[in-house]
Amino acid sequence: MTNSKYREFSLHTRNEDIKNIGDKTFDVAIVGGGITGSGIANILSENSISAVLIEKNDFASGTSSGSSKLIHGGLRYLSGGHIVLVRELIKERNYLLKNLDIVKKIKFDVLTGKSQWNRHEIKFGLVLYSLLERKFKMPEFYSNNYRENSGVDGYFTYEDAMTDDSTMVIYNIASAYNNGTLCFNYLELSHFKEYNGYSVLTCFDKINKKDVIIKAKLIINATGPWANRVNKALGLPENAMMRLSKGVHIIFNRDYFNIKNALVFRSGIDKRQLFLIPRDHVIILGTTDTFVDSPDDFSVNNDDVEYLINSAKNLFPFVDKNDVIASYSGIRPLMGKGDNPGKISRDFKIVDYGNVITVFGGKLTDYRSAARKVLKIIKNKLKIEVKSRNMPYINYSRPDKDQVEFIISHECPVYVNDLLRRRLPVLIYDPENAENFKNENIDKLSGLIGD
Numbered sequence: 001m002t003n004s005k006y007r008e009f010s011l012h013t014r015n016e017d018i019k020n021i022g023d024k025t026f027d028v029a030i031v032g033g034g035i036t037g038s039g040i041a042n043i044l045s046e047n048s049i050s051a052v053l054i055e056k057n058d059f060a061s062g063t064s065s066g067s068s069k070l071i072h073g074g075l076r077y078l079s080g081g082h083i084v085l086v087r088e089l090i091k092e093r094n095y096l097l098k099n100l101d102i103v104k105k106i107k108f109d110v111l112t113g114k115s116q117w118n119r120h121e122i123k124f125g126l127v128l129y130s131l132l133e134r135k136f137k138m139p140e141f142y143s144n145n146y147r148e149n150s151g152v153d154g155y156f157t158y159e160d161a162m163t164d165d166s167t168m169v170i171y172n173i174a175s176a177y178n179n180g181t182l183c184f185n186y187l188e189l190s191h192f193k194e195y196n197g198y199s200v201l202t203c204f205d206k207i208n209k210k211d212v213i214i215k216a217k218l219i220i221n222a223t224g225p226w227a228n229r230v231n232k233a234l235g236l237p238e239n240a241m242m243r244l245s246k247g248v249h250i251i252f253n254r255d256y257f258n259i260k261n262a263l264v265f266r267s268g269i270d271k272r273q274l275f276l277i278p279r280d281h282v283i284i285l286g287t288t289d290t291f292v293d294s295p296d297d298f299s300v301n302n303d304d305v306e307y308l309i310n311s312a313k314n315l316f317p318f319v320d321k322n323d324v325i326a327s328y329s330g331i332r333p334l335m336g337k338g339d340n341p342g343k344i345s346r347d348f349k350i351v352d353y354g355n356v357i358t359v360f361g362g363k364l365t366d367y368r369s370a371a372r373k374v375l376k377i378i379k380n381k382l383k384i385e386v387k388s389r390n391m392p393y394i395n396y397s398r399p400d401k402d403q404v405e406f407i408i409s410h411e412c413p414v415y416v417n418d419l420l421r422r423r424l425p426v427l428i429y430d431p432e433n434a435e436n437f438k439n440e441n442i443d444k445l446s447g448l449i450g451d
């Protein structure tokens with residue numbers, strides 16, 4: 001039991017909630033506990049629609065903890081002519097900046113010069129970006145030759161936003177749970193059948209090692225890169241437009257690069273756009289963009305690390321792979337054709353298959369737009385009235401003190417790693433201290449299941 005204003009949401013309540021499901025038929029079952037599924041759970045909970053969310057591993061254990069963690073309008077997408085997408089992303093970014101304390105402003109220096117972007121094109125792009133923000137500002141150019149012979153003549157500075165992707169998922173999940181929506185981690189959809197006009201989902205409870213039956217009128221497939229695989233299990237066709245692309249990030253100590261703002265630069269190998277992003281105790285360098293066949297291909301291999309290191313060498317000749325202190329990767333669910341993953345649109349697509357609605361693709365930044373669009377489809381199918389203006393919002397935040405205890409009883413981590421990787425997440429922003437952190441909190445962590 002806890003004294004906070006929020007409901008207890010822990011391993012204990014998870015197991016109790018599973019026991020109490022009984023014969024209930026939900027209006028909606030959401031499969032997938034990443035940003036897409038958690039945003040949908042949240043907006044349904046705000047509309048008091050009876051729903052349940054199931055996630056096969058921990059919440060945010062898929063792509064939604066493997067992103068660059070930016071809430072951005074996508075300056076780069078302007079060169080592909082995606083003006084409508086950029087306008088929508090900027091609108092969402094501004095809403096999140098204003099309303100969510102885990103979204104903060106971040107300044108980027110975007111480099112220009114022979115090895116980088118054309119100064120006039122960047123200037124034009126930034127003018128357009130600021131017009132789409134409705135805050136016109138003439139971009140200022142700062143000359144700086146960075147390093148002799150590096151082909152850089154200067155940079156422009158602009159502002160976007162950043163967050164922690166997994167914390168954003170957890171906040172949506174906790175918010176939905178507090179509004180009455182059941183959310184289960186470590187519960188995997190394995191089989192499905194239709195019965196008397198509703199769907200019967202057989203799910204495997206990975207903690208208690210037993211099947212759990214969930215009945216629902218509608219299913220939302222929000223499984224990101226696993227969307228085709230889950231649709232197949234639901235007896236639906238695979239969508240040939242869906243492609244998977246792996247993105248790897250590598251992490252260095254904060255003082256390894258002497259930069260104040262985040263840096264947008266072009267790879268010295270193939271001129272792709274890369275970022276260096278200072279965060280807490282570290283600097284994150286990313287990312288790769290390579291097609292993969294399987295959504296489970298999370299591996300960070302030597303080629304990925306070498307590519308990132310060699311891409312940065314033109315500007316930072318001292319970069320060495322032995323100085324990498326951690327790494328992570330995520331799989332982008334993309335919708336489109338072509339041989340170059342970087343050129344495929346980052347927009348999402350919702351496909352209505354009758355009683356299964358699938359969300360393909362999308363970004364962290366516009367998860368609220370996806371949730372509102374799904375809600376509209378549900379409204380028509382269930383023939384109910386709904387509210388969506390300014391939704392979903394987040395009705396949850398952490399206290400400043402005693403966070404570890406609070407998270408254990410309000411955010412349902414099951415394993416120690418759930419806390420260290422996706423709730424705090426020390427393993428990303430202070431990996432060298434993760435062991436100390438564990439030792440210092442050993443008593444509090446004893447409520448969780450090992451690693």
Ligand SMILES: Cc1cc2nc3c(=O)[nH]c(=O)nc-3n(C[C@H](O)[C@H](O)[C@H](O)COP(=O)(O)OP(=O)(O)OC[C@H]3O[C@@H](n4cnc5c(N)ncnc54)[C@H](O)[C@@H]3O)c2cc1C
Pocket residue numbers: 031032033034035036037054055056057058059060061062063064065066067068069070071072187188189190222223224225226230245246247248287329330331332333361362363364365366
């Ligand atoms: C390298 C990289 C960088 C990115 N950077 C940014 C960025 O800076 N800003 C931005 O806005 N976007 C960014 N994105 C995009 C964004 O991260 C993703 O589009 C988004 O996280 C996808 O979320 P999702 O919920 O759809 O998928 P996921 O987060 O993958 O969630 C799907 C979930 O479904 C679960 N699941 C699968 N099968 C089952 C089953 N059978 N039963 C139950 N659960 C199941 C999985 O375990 C998973 O947790 C980036 C993506 C990548 C890969």
